[in-house]
Amino acid sequence: MRPMMSWLPVAPDFRAELRTALESPDCLERLASLAQYRLDHLETLQLDRAMSRLTLKPGPGFTIVRLAILASSTVDHLSPAIRVAGLRRRLMIEVHIGPYGQYRQDLLDPASILHQFAPQFVLFSITARNTLAGVPLAATTAEVDETIARSIDELRLLWRQARESFNAAIIQQTFLNITEPVFGSYDRLVPGSPARVITQLNDQLSKAAAQDSVLLLDIARASERDGIDGWFDTGSWLHGKLEVTPEAAPLCGDMIARVVAAQRGLSKKCLVFDLDNTLWGGVIGDDGLEGLVLGEGSAAGEAHLALQRYAKQLKERGVILAICSKNDSAIAEAAFNEHPEMLLKRSDISAFVANWNDKAENLKAIAARLNIGLDSLVFVDDNPAERARIRQSLPMVAVPELPRDIAHYVRCLADAGYFEAVAFTSEDRQRADQYAANAEREALFELSGNLDDFLRSLQMSVVFGKFTPVDLARVTQLFNKTNQFNTTTKRYTAEEIADFAAARQTVTLQFRLLDKFGDNGLVSAMILRPDPKQPEVFEIDNWVMSCRVFGRQFEFEAMNIAVELVRQRGGKAIRADYIPTPKNGVIAELYPSLGFFSLNGKTGCTCWILDLTKYVIRSTHISRSGDAR
């Protein structure tokens, strides 16, 4: 089967649209919308060529990212696909590919072009051929283990070198199973059979990657899904030393861009479902509760149930679930509460909107209620007209082109890779409950009506301390996933975060917020560094806060704490930049509201200073508990 991006809609007339785009004054935007179509290998190359003709710098809302690929096979054909897949996510990915097979020298030579390129991401794309060559068929288990361990150790050395040289995020490609059976089905029982060596190689690779915080690009898994013939072709290997076929390049590029985007906090966050003929079969308003097709006993009913089960799994890993349906709200909610086969419960849904309004407006309301961007939403609706309507009016919302048969909805959602992860933290596991608790908090606010009374009634307390090793992953994730309350939108690798934590003069702060409804988790983090020229002035390198705790005076308490710590170190002032992005407008007035005064801004940001000799600790409704210092 040819690897395909079936969740993307087919372009009505790609050829004509591309030529129109090239003549248009907003060419880049036009090309970005063309990137949302299902493009084959040839169309991907054309779009990339069109992009390369642009002389203009990317406008606002596009981010430049530098990715180097260190490969032991030809990967040049992947660059166009990576750039197009980046454009699909409003990332301008600059790709550097070193000379064929020279990655070791390039890594070691500080004068190499690779070093000048200074990649933020390094992708290792290494074939299993060398390892395979080192394992004779008759090798014992111990001999195989040793050869594989040696190969993995060599990779780890490369990872370490790349990390130390560039402070880059490391991505390692898994090994395609390019082998043929030697013993037939018996292959799996022979330690030295090529197929078994590849399996073991991938197992050991995963373990090493987990230990070294390296991200994987799992093309081995993708090739199992599509069939190895779609990904690897002996002809292409012999002719051009391509380990991945040109036909698979668009999907491979998309998978690479997913990992890059995920590391940058651009994965989707919320899955929004239509109800009738999507989460269940039938129309509840017409067919009633009894008439719904759902659950065991009917093939279609089980297919809808399978979709609910998948949604529930995603919820368990931290994806927020929402409903957007044209229905009477009471009737729709009744199905959740009363239908015995419903796997999703009302409490699994963080935003439930059922009415007769335009769905585009309802999606806006859902994003606003959850305090996330519209570009964090995925909208699943069986109705092609609704899908087209949303794509047209809200192009930033991901709308998968669903297969005709509900049986294949789960596969389609999974293929699209909307929720690519770079970590799975305890915060992720609890996120859904936190959003549910937020709904209860909202209800409480409506009861009390008065903000001050409401905040007092929450019985909030803060736990804070410096970055600790156990929280590094979560702190890194918070810096990289937060888009709204993010003062400078500087992104960090886990290694950089560890470096900040270890630097003696740097003040690192992580905050947890507790209230009567539970633990909101790690909700804010801040990095303060003394100015080398004026050590009594501390500069906020970045400060982020989860949107879950907006509007609770938490920023005041966080600043109180920061001020106290900086004073303890003899600091006299705190300086901070606010760098505006399309998403962080909500904190444009943050620093003045905290008592900072404006300095002359550099271009592209505003600059603020807080005089600690005059700062008075603000009173809030948040108590301190368990200061970790």
Next chain:
Amino acid sequence: MTDQEILSAFTKILRDLLLDDSIVLSMETRRQDVPNWDSFNYINFIVAVEIKFGVKFKVADIESFESVGAIIAETKALLR
């Protein structure tokens, strides 16, 4: 399919691939006659032809095609 039909399909593929509508192919055209038709884009062209016509060329043939006419002849042979 006539030579001419295949030739015009090839021309369209190469124009798309190189995003250059001024390209005109003939049976005698060689790769070096077309600006930017480098070895990378030669492979891309071959893959696009294989997909479009549902054929698969032999590795040895891909290496030895001398001209557009040779590719057309082989495509016709495979379609038969």
